[in-house]
Amino acid sequence: MSVGIIASAAYINPEMAVEFGRLPPAFLPAGNARLFVRQVELLRRFVDRVVLTLPENFRIAPRDGRLLDSLAVKIVRIADGLNLAESIMLALIQSVEGEEPVVLLHGDTLFVGLESFPCDALSVHAEDHPYPWAVLQNAAPVFVAPVAEGACAEQPIISGLFSFSRGVDFLRGLARTRDLLSALNDYAAFVPSFRAVENCGLWLDLGHLNTYYESRRTLTTERAFNSISISRGVVRKTSDQREKMEAEAAWFEELPVQLKPYVPTYLGRLEASKRGAGYSLSYEYLCPLNDLFVFGALPAAIWRRILASCNEVLQRFRLAKPDGVRDAWFTHLYNGKAVARFESFAQSAGIDSPLDRQRRTAAFTSRHHRTDGRNHRTAAAGRFRNSARRFLPEQYPVRFPSWRREAGRSARLHRTGQAGTVRRHPLRCGKAAPFARRWLRYDRGRLL
Numbered sequence: 001m002s003v004g005i006i007a008s009a010a011y012i013n014p015e016m017a018v019e020f021g022r023l024p025p026a027f028l029p030a031g032n033a034r035l036f037v038r039q040v041e042l043l044r045r046f047v048d049r050v051v052l053t054l055p056e057n058f059r060i061a062p063r064d065g066r067l068l069d070s071l072a073v074k075i076v077r078i079a080d081g082l083n084l085a086e087s088i089m090l091a092l093i094q095s096v097e098g099e100e101p102v103v104l105l106h107g108d109t110l111f112v113g114l115e116s117f118p119c120d121a122l123s124v125h126a127e128d129h130p131y132p133w134a135v136l137q138n139a140a141p142v143f144v145a146p147v148a149e150g151a152c153a154e155q156p157i158i159s160g161l162f163s164f165s166r167g168v169d170f171l172r173g174l175a176r177t178r179d180l181l182s183a184l185n186d187y188a189a190f191v192p193s194f195r196a197v198e199n200c201g202l203w204l205d206l207g208h209l210n211t212y213y214e215s216r217r218t219l220t221t222e223r224a225f226n227s228i229s230i231s232r233g234v235v236r237k238t239s240d241q242r243e244k245m246e247a248e249a250a251w252f253e254e255l256p257v258q259l260k261p262y263v264p265t266y267l268g269r270l271e272a273s274k275r276g277a278g279y280s281l282s283y284e285y286l287c288p289l290n291d292l293f294v295f296g297a298l299p300a301a302i303w304r305r306i307l308a309s310c311n312e313v314l315q316r317f318r319l320a321k322p323d324g325v326r327d328a329w330f331t332h333l334y335n336g337k338a339v340a341r342f343e344s345f346a347q348s349a350g351i352d353s354p355l356d357r358q359r360r361t362a363a364f365t366s367r368h369h370r371t372d373g374r375n376h377r378t379a380a381a382g383r384f385r386n387s388a389r390r391f392l393p394e395q396y397p398v399r400f401p402s403w404r405r406e407a408g409r410s411a412r413l414h415r416t417g418q419a420g421t422v423r424r425h426p427l428r429c430g431k432a433a434p435f436a437r438r439w440l441r442y443d444r445g446r447l448l
Contacts, residue, residue, distance in 0.1 A: 001048050001049070001097065001100045002046070002047040002048050002049070002100055002101040002102070002103065003047055003048070003049045003050075003051060003095050003096060003097075003100060003101075003102055003103070003167070004043035004044075004046065004047035004049070004050045004051065004102075004103040004104075004105065005050075005051045005052075005053065005088065005091050005092070005095065005102065005103070005104050005105070006026055006036060006039050006040075006043070006050065006051070006052045006053065006105050006107050007053055007084065007087065007088055007091070007104065007105070007106055007107050008024040008025050008026035008027075008036070008052060008053055008054060008107025008108075009024070009053040009054060009055055009078035009082070009084075009087040009091075009107075010024070010025075010055065010084075010087070010107075011023065011024060011055060011058075012024070012025050012028070012108075012207070013207075013208070015208070015209050016028075016207075016208070016209050016212065019209060019287060020287070020292065020295075020296045020297065020298070021296045021297025021298045021299070022297055023296070023297050024054055024055060024058060024107060025106075025107040025108035025206065025207060026039060026052060026054075026107040026108075027064070027295070028108070028206055028212070028295070029287065029291035029292075029294070029295035029296070030110065030206065030215075030216075030219050031216075031219030031220070032291070034064065034067070034295060035107075035108075035110065035206060036052060036068075036073070036107075037067070037071070038110055038219075039105060039107075039109075039110060040071050040073060042105070042110065042111060042114065043103060043105060045114075045115065045116065045117075046103050046116070046117055046163070047101075047103050049072075049074065049095075050071070050072070050073050050074070051073070051074045051075075051076055051091055051094075051095045052068070052073050052074070052075055052076070053075075053076045053077075053078050053087055053088075053090075053091045053107075054075055054076070054077060054078070055077070055078060055080060056077045056078060056079050056080060057080065060075075074095065076090065076091045076094050076095065078090055078091070083178070083179075084180050085174050085177070085178050085179050085180040085183060086174075086178060088104065088174060088180065089171060089174040089175060089178075092167060092170070092171045092174070093171070096167045096168065096171065098168075099166055099167070099168060100167060101119060101163065101164060101165050101166075101167060102163070102164045102167035102170065103117070103161070103162070103163045103164075104161070104162040104163075104164075105160065105161055105162075106160035106161075106207075108160075108205065108206045108207030109159065109160035109161065109203070109204070109205060109206070109207070110204040110206065110215070111123070111159075111161060111200060111201035111202065111203060111204070112201055112202040112204060112218055113201040113202050114161075114200050114201030117161065117163055117197070117200060118163065118195075118197060119163050119164075119165045120163060120164060120165050120191055120193050120194045120195065121162070121163050121194070121195055121196070121197045122142065122144075122158060122161070122162045122163075122184065122194075122195075122196055122197070123158070123159045123160065123161040123162070123196075123197055123200045123203070124136050124156035124157060124158055124159060124196045124197065124198050125156065125157050125159045125198070125199065125203045126156050126157070126198065126199070127157065127203065129157050129205070129211075130208070130210065130211065131205070131207070131208050131211065132147045132157045133146065133147060133158070134146050134147060134157070134158040134181055135147055135154075135155040135156060135157055135158065136155055136156045136157075136158065136196050137155060139195070139196055140195070141188050141189060141192060141194070142184070142185070142188035142194050142195060142196055143185055143188065144158055144181050144184050144185060145181065146181060156196065156198060159203045159205075160203075160205075161200070162184070164187065164191075164194075165191070166191065169187060169190055169191070170183060170187050173186035173187050173190075202218065204218060204219075210285070213285040213286075213287075216287075217230040217231075217283065226238070226239045227239065227275070227278075230283055233282060233283045234267060234280050234281070234282065234283060235264070235280060235281045235282070235283050236270060236278060236279075236280045237278050237279060237280070237281070238270060238275060238276050238277065238278030239276050239277070239278065240275060240276035241276065242272070242276055242277040245276065245277040245278050245279065246277060248279065249266075249269050249277075249279040252266035252279070252281075253266065254322075256320045258316070258320070259316065259317060259320055262313050262316075262317075264281040264282045264283075264284050265281065265282035266279070266281060267279075267280040267281060267282065268280060289306070289310075292306075
């Protein structure tokens with residue numbers, strides 16, 4: 001057995017909190033999902049159990065709680081004010097059983113394309129990183145050291161993934177030093193096989209605002225019929241649906257000058273190829289509103305400002321409506337395209353589409369039902385009869401004409417003050433009363 005720990009017991013820095021709200025790093029949006037979903041998927045390749053540390057006062061939304069339960073993730077709450085080493089130490093105390101191996105992953109870190117990771121190792125990358133926190137000063141034996149604030153790292157950078165064959169020994173180092181880097185050095189001295197692994201997958205650091213947006217370029221979420229690639233600040237969108245791509249490119253080309261500040265910079269069409277047509281735009285270092293709404297934690301005041309800005313932009317676009325626009329175009333855009341996409345998805349998934357079910361229902365109705373309305377009344381009467389029969393004793397058969405006469409007679413006697421002389425009918429009291437009232441409303445033509 002082995003355990004993986006995602007260290008996410010502190011909140012994101014204030015710069016990122018302004019953008020996303022007060023969240024632990026593992027709850028940041030990452031490609032239409034929480035970051036911890038991708039982190040758990042990564043750790044499952046190396047460990048049997050996954051533990052996620054969270055701040056003690058962080059409230060998990062119900063949908064996130066259900067998601068964590070489905071992923072079989074254990075939550076360990078960490079009190080405020082503890083440093084990284086102390087929070088990891090508490091997580092180890094509550095999670096490690098005996099001498100089982102441990103894999104540790106920083107809560108704001110993700111690795112793409114990493115299929116395996118050796119035991120007794122730490123990940124290092126030789127990339128130029130704007131926020132290096134520790135570097136590898138010696139490879140054999142491993143010795144790591146912090147980087148002074150504002151300094152540029154010249155040695156390989158510690159990138160945030162660690163594995164230990166003897167988790168208890170690493171825990172002892174944390175308890176003795178109360179510092180993560182010192183504990184790593186102590187473990188390396190105790191376990192000579194502990195080594196550094198370079199270039200273990202693509203390293204994504206989502207702990208700072210600029211590195212977060214740089215990392216988002218790798219986690220694209222295009223739909224099945226589109227292809228998106230992002231490099232050097234340019235977004236290239238292609239699709240085998242040539243007419244669609246040409247229409248989108250024409251929209252950017254014909255956009256009035258006063259509206260261009262509200263859209264990404266249009267960089268022209270791409271050369272058509274066998275894979276289809278496309279165009280390119282400038283990459284905007286911004287988070288889409290759907291991610292902010294679903295995965296963010298922004299206060300209501302911020303959302304009021306966002307929606308007010310959206311309304312202002314929509315008003316300006318409405319004023320720039322071109323001449324010759326027909327309502328039928330919008331019907332095709334919002335209805336026709338949606339139906340066509342449902343049909344395409346249903347065909348590729350091998351399931352019935354809503355349109356297929358609608359066609360079958362219409363065909364069945366035309367064959368077996370009359371169209372003058374009487375079939376609907378007959379069906380409703382049958383449903384009422386079956387419902388009422390459950391509550392009536394056998395000596396009261398459900399015959400609507402006689403019951404309606406009884407109900408009418410009862411109403412007349414109530415008006416004349418002689419209601420006490422009438423035997424109460426079971427349909428006028430008890431559990432059957434709602435069905436009786438429903439039948440009266442239907443019989444007077446108001447239910448249809």
